Amino acid sequence: MANEQTSAKVAGLATLTNAVNRNNLSLLGVYGPEDSLTALIRLPSGRTRTVTRGTRLSQGQIIAIDAHGLVLNQRGETKRLMMPGS
Numbered sequence: 001m002a003n004e005q006t007s008a009k010v011a012g013l014a015t016l017t018n019a020v021n022r023n024n025l026s027l028l029g030v031y032g033p034e035d036s037l038t039a040l041i042r043l044p045s046g047r048t049r050t051v052t053r054g055t056r057l058s059q060g061q062i063i064a065i066d067a068h069g070l071v072l073n074q075r076g077e078t079k080r081l082m083m084p085g086s
Contacts, residue, residue, distance in 0.1 A: 025059045027069055027081040037065040041081075 026042040039051050039062070051070075055062045060074035069082040 025057070025072070025081065027083060029083070030065055030067065030070070034067075037067070039065050039070050041070075 024044055028040040028042055028048065030037050030039045032038045036052070040048060041051055042048050043057075044059075049057075051057070051062050051065075053062055053065055057072075060072045060079070062070055063073045063078070064071040069080055072079045072081060
């Protein structure tokens with residue numbers, strides 16, 4: 001395996017300052033087949049969790065996941081969590 005370094009441009013794009021609010025529920029990424037995406041979130045406690053459509057959290061229920069983020073229903077109101085940096 002070659003000893004390659006990451007270019008400054010790639011490192012800058014991969015590491016966004018303050019992309020995640022550590023006191024709130026944060027979306028870290030989405031992955032999987034387009035028709036059944038899974039999301040990786042960071043809970044306010046600092047723990048990470050994998051969620052799918054229908055998952056219930058103390059912060060609400062996941063009602064949709066797409067390539068741009070996820071939609072959470074909190075006590076009858078919808079809230080969109082966007083991908084970091086978007």
